[in-house]
Amino acid sequence: MSSYLPHTQAEVKAMLEAIGVKSIDDLFSEIPAGLRLNRPLDLPDGLSEAEVVDEMNDLAQMNYGANELLCFLGAGIYDHYIPSAINHLLLRGDFFTAYTPYQAEISQGTLQAIYEYQSLLCGLTGMDVSNASMYEAGTALVEALNMAKAQTGRTRVVIPETVHPEYRRVVKTINAQMGIEIVTVPFEDGVTDMAKLAEVVDDSTAAVVAGYPNFFGSVEDLEALANVAHNVGALLVVTADPLSLGLLTAPGDLGADIVCGEGQSLGIPMSFGGPSLGFMACKEALLRKVPGRITGATVDKTGRRGFVLTLQAREQHIRREKAGSNICSNQALMALNATIYMSLLGRDGIRDVANQSFQKAHHLKKELAARVPAVSFPFAAPFMNEFVIKVPNAKRLLLKMAKQGVLGGVALERWFPSLKDHLLVAVTEKRTAEDLDYYCELLGGLTS
């Protein structure tokens, strides 16, 4: 029997007697014979902890990640430094083995942390309201477009190609089955083509979406995008990288109505893309349309401050088929992770991390331009810490770079046939001047 079962034989016997049956099998007797599995599951035998660890180590060692290779990959998931204190706090069993804080009196730790998370997210994004978090960025955008539909009563959304192509695919999978029409707009010089955008936005448009920074790392003119949307009564939905907001103006100050996206950059391990943190924040006017959990401050019977899940009348466990969304969980532990990260960094730290990432990315681009003649740069738009390069034989080059210790970028061809041989290169504060030098040297050597 596994060490997770505490039963002694004597206890089992006493329990069976109390129930009034002879064996555990009797408790399954009402399962009709035809529905019973009459053989053992075809799975390996159980293992001791030491054996499990060995087997898992073998699998883990077949991967070569950011600990072995210099990581210049981004596109939503970034290799930032994660302060040690975070993991120690997340491993407190009182946090990670708790359930949803339905019994508020014995869940104040989780509830207050979510309240702090909501506030920090609102502060960073310049929004009034944040929910307690969503699964990840793609589904957060799905919910944001749903909100826009509910708020405007319109069913068309405009999503430029500069928004992460994976988010757009998720939107196509889900929103398109919810009666939402999706219109795409091309890019020009790495940002949304404003002329083409103006052609398709009209008074049937519920929302215009913008990436900030966008998928190519470029910094879009959010104010101009907001104007296009607001002129026809549509909402501006922004997918943002929250860490970049240490350097970039809050989208709320530039006209965004909803800000959502991927929060992994806030101290969460890359972990092959999940679990991560979808976030969702909006202006006050959209409060009643927000999906998912929200924590609010209140008082107890003696007047002390306390926190509860609130505005639950929006949610599925009350409204069932009339709920605006089916979401029934949040990424509480990942939200806590981000909250601890934002608390440790503070206002100076987040600016420093964003700035160093910006500085190092710009340095790399400048060095590449000066030292590697085979590299060209298709876009001149302003960028944050991620940019696009063109190289000969991009896919083969990436494999060669990996063999020499560098994860050199994300090939864009899989989403953009027109961007064959283009790589998206991300730089974080973790990369040193030496790493950047090596990147240039390697790329120069492999392309000469």
Place this chain on the structure above:
Amino acid sequence: MTEPLIFELSADGRRGYTLPKLDVPEIDPADHIPSKMLRREIPLPSLSEVDVVRHFTRLSRLNHAVDVGFYPLGSCTMKYNPKVNEDMARLPGFAAIHPYQPEETIQGALALLHNLEHALAEICGMDAFTLQPAAGAHGELTGLLIIKAYHRKKKNARTKTKILIPDAGHGTNPASAAMLGFEVVNLKTSSRGGIDLDDLRAKATPEVAGLMLTNPNTLGLFDENLTEIAKIVHGVDGLLYYDGANLNAIMGWSRPGDMGFDIVHVNLHKTFSTPHGGGGPGSGPVGVKAHLAGFLPSPRISFDGKKFKVTDKHADSIGPVRTFLGSFGVLVRAYTYILTLGAEGLKDASSYAVLNANYMMRRLQKTYKLAYDRTCKHEFVLSGKPFAEKGVKTLDIAKRLLDYGYHAPTVYFPLIVEEAIMIEPTETESKQTMDEFIAVMEKIAAEAMTDPEKVKGAPYNTPVTRLDEALAARKPDINFFKRRP
């Protein structure tokens, strides 16, 4: 016992984080980004590392959790979360890999996903799995998208408009169906606690696209009529969807695939021991029978005997339901659990979960009203109605339990049982723990009769007492920067 907010602990000039010196020549961001896009104010607090560590440590101590004590929360399977799972998810070979790495550098991760898909398929009796869905409700949405795609492929999308859901079903079932534009038709529960077959026959019209069902259901009861139910629904070309919330009752005993289900989701954060994390992250993989495999979300993982690959071109696929291949860290934990328990251990988990639930049910039915008096599976539902005469509600009993150091059971669900108290002990609790809890439940029942006011005023020993939920909803204070004056 209250803790200041992180903002209230802030003092300008403190820092909890250091960076290496910038080792490239510094440029002025204003020369590269238009100044209106450059931030001036950042409303984050400033704290030292020790401030932050103490704040969150103190907050953690205000929580109840599985590591602290018994958590008999019905429908949530609050079993022990093994520590080794946490270590495995944090191995750098898993935690420090990026989703866009070349396949050649992530063969171990892809192998793990492939193996996990196959293990879940065997446990559920299905043919193919996707690990993408991030939670149970997300799994439901995925399953319903597959149901839609199936009918669309048969050119029946316009006529297949209804989804059947028992009135005892989870709230997410109707919410997921309605999100995709299905009309929800509720099915009645029979006096034995299963689906009312006559009601099902009457409602199984040609418009039915599918049926969503939990088995054992939310009353903790196994529906013996599954074969007949499947026949009726398949008879109108509806698909059977299995909500895997209660899979912990039947592993190794019975499989949804053998019961006639076409699609299942499993909750790794319930049955497969991954931690609930205070409300997430969960994971809700979806399995299907072979005839639906083509509809599964892309990308998918394949193995050609030598190399694991991620493939993205599947003509009938509903498309990705999220970014990347799933909540990988959660999948690592679940896989670790399956390796640890093995075939026999998984069956044992279900056996002892059911033993524990029946033991508690038989002991507690002497004091509380049992909703359906028959052998239960992993959970059972009591009613707090006997105490109504004293003005004591189920909520009061739940709150009084907190005083004795327990988490309350699930209350007021399922909706079809008045004053419902839903208890799921899970297999990882000992008789001793359950006996102590039962004694407290009996004590509270006695208190309700002799001193009802005491029960109605509970809790008393918790970090805060009962909270004013009406105030929280009427005047929302959900953001420190816009707080209620």
